[in-house]
Each structure stands twice: as C-alpha cells, then as structure tokens.
Amino acid sequence: MGLRIHFVVDPQGWFCMGLIIFVWLFNTLFIPKIILFPHYEEEHISLVTLLCYYLVAFFCVVSLLRASVADPGRLPESPKIPVTERDFWELCNKCNMMRPKRSHHCSRCGHCVRKMDHHCPWINNCVGEDNHWLFLQLCFYTELLSSYTLLLDFCHCYYFEPLKKVNWDIFVFRHELALIRISTFMGLIMLIGITGLFYTQLTGIFNDTTSIEKLANCCEDISRPRKPWQQTFSEVFGTRWKILWFIPFRQRRPLRVPHHFANHV
Known part of the structure; x- marks a missing residue:
C-alpha cells in the first residue's frame, strides 16, 4: 500500500516545521565540524x-518529511458506508458529512480525519489513523538524535582528549563554546518535550484513547469498552512486521476493523 500525499496550506505550520528543520540543520552541520x-x-x-x-540524522529528517505529507485518514467527500455499519456513523456538524465514530473535524485542515489524535503544527499535519505510526517514528528518531547530540556535547567537553590541531581560521572553532551551548540547550528542550509527548502517545495507544478524547474526558462515549492493547498496537503499527516499525522507508499494512466491532467488542 503506497503512502498517500496530504499537503496542508498553513503558514503557522510552515513556521513551526521550519524551526524543527533549523534545529536539525544546526546539529547536522556544526556537530560534525566541531x-x-x-x-x-x-x-x-x-x-x-x-x-x-549521520544515519540517525538522515532517518530523523526522512521521518519528519513522511509524517508531514502523509494522509492522516482524511474522509472523502462522499464516503461509501457499508450497510452493516450505518448505525455507527454520525453527521459532522461542521462540514455536514457522514463520518465514523471517533473521527474528528480539524479546523486547520478543514475536513474530518478518522480516529484523529491531534493536529500537530510541528509537522503541519493532523495525526490520525493512517499516519499515527509515522508520527511515533518521528518522535523516536528525534529523541534518539537529541540524546546522541547531548552525549557528544558532554563527551567533547569532559571525556574526549583535548584536540591537538585546531584551525582558528574556521568560524566554528572561533565560536566553539557558544555553538556547543546552543546545541546543548536545543537538545535538552527537544529531548524533554519529545519524551513527554512520546510517553503520552504510547499510553494513549495502551488505553485505546486519543488525545482529543482525553481532553474531552470521553464524555461523548464514556461507556465505550477498551480494546486489548495488542489490537490497538496492530491498528497503529500495521499487521506485518510490527517490530520493524522504526524503519522509515517501510510501508504499513493497515488493520481495518469494522466500526461496529471497534466500538462494541
């Protein structure tokens, strides 16, 4: 199954995504030189x-690009509703379109998304049923790259032997201390933020609850039974080779569960 392209026109999202790319470029350019x-x-x-x-940095930017352009599960304008599932669809009061339960209308994207978790400005895209695994993949590689960068910063200052050959004509060596401090600061911010986000995402998968449902305290569907965590993991990461979900070039085979089964089993 190929990756469907989804592009969101949002200047605020472009700005946030530009900041992420700037941090990535800063560490990819200066850390190797310093x-x-x-x-x-x-x-x-x-x-x-x-x-x-370089491999971790490359995987990180590939995950960012894939998560930002992947279709999160946008519903078509005229969805085909199976006869056996009509009772488990509802009318969106914002776009007046039929959608399966647990879908949500994104005001920034202007359409409904199946099992929408949240709209992330840092990837300029929604996180929904079809790209949730890519968002988790991005969190994983961002956390890995931040940890790797912080480890190198620490080892350079306190563990590695002092450099014997230093070319003071190069800009990066003239401003070495300032660049190391900036890298450490950005690495700490990214690591703390992504660790918290990654944790909340994984707990949401274990509990079969999206971020939107957490904010709403599940008031609309408080009696909905929770599915086993093995099933929710299969729905997010795919049915084949779930252990290889961290490879940024693989395609995910989705697990389509009938909505009446998903809501009442």
Whole structure:
C-alpha cells in the first residue's frame, strides 16, 4: 500500500516545521565540524560513531518529511458506508458529512480525519489513523538524535582528549563554546518535550484513547469498552512486521476493523 500525499496550506505550520528543520540543520552541520570530524582525525573516535550520527540524522529528517505529507485518514467527500455499519456513523456538524465514530473535524485542515489524535503544527499535519505510526517514528528518531547530540556535547567537553590541531581560521572553532551551548540547550528542550509527548502517545495507544478524547474526558462515549492493547498496537503499527516499525522507508499494512466491532467488542 503506497503512502498517500496530504499537503496542508498553513503558514503557522510552515513556521513551526521550519524551526524543527533549523534545529536539525544546526546539529547536522556544526556537530560534525566541531566534534566528530576533529576527533575522528585524531583517532579519538571511530568511523562508526561518525556514520551512526549521520544515519540517525538522515532517518530523523526522512521521518519528519513522511509524517508531514502523509494522509492522516482524511474522509472523502462522499464516503461509501457499508450497510452493516450505518448505525455507527454520525453527521459532522461542521462540514455536514457522514463520518465514523471517533473521527474528528480539524479546523486547520478543514475536513474530518478518522480516529484523529491531534493536529500537530510541528509537522503541519493532523495525526490520525493512517499516519499515527509515522508520527511515533518521528518522535523516536528525534529523541534518539537529541540524546546522541547531548552525549557528544558532554563527551567533547569532559571525556574526549583535548584536540591537538585546531584551525582558528574556521568560524566554528572561533565560536566553539557558544555553538556547543546552543546545541546543548536545543537538545535538552527537544529531548524533554519529545519524551513527554512520546510517553503520552504510547499510553494513549495502551488505553485505546486519543488525545482529543482525553481532553474531552470521553464524555461523548464514556461507556465505550477498551480494546486489548495488542489490537490497538496492530491498528497503529500495521499487521506485518510490527517490530520493524522504526524503519522509515517501510510501508504499513493497515488493520481495518469494522466500526461496529471497534466500538462494541
């Protein structure tokens, strides 16, 4: 199943996504010049350490781009409702379209999304049934890259041997301390924020509850029984090779559960 493209025209979302790309570019450009390449040339670190950093950074930006353009589960204008599921669809009071229960209308995107979790300005897209796994993948690689960057910053200042050859004609070495501090500050902000977000997302999957339902205290469907966490994980990560969900190039085979089964089993 190919990845369906979904593009949102939102200047605020473009600005937020631009900030994320700026942080990624800053660490990808300056960390190797300040830490990785100099210490590799003096044989303080191995080539594997350098290549792993670039690999994680590459996976991080691929996950960001895929999550930002993936269709979150947008409902078509004239959805085909199975006869056996008509009682489990409802009318949206904002766009006057039929939608399955647990869908939500996004005011920024202007349409309803199946099992919408929230609209994320940092990817300029909704997080819904079809791209939730990509959003979790982005959180995973962002957390990994931030941790890797903070570890390199710490080792450069307190663990690695001092560099013997320093070219003071290069800008990055003249402003080494300031760049390291900026990298550490951004790494801490990203790590703390993403860790909290990643935790809430995983607990939501375990409890079969979206972020919107948490905010609404499930007042509209408080009696809805919760599905087993194995089923919710299969719905989010796909039915095949769930253990390989972190590979940013794979395609997910979705698990389509009838809405009457999802709401009453």
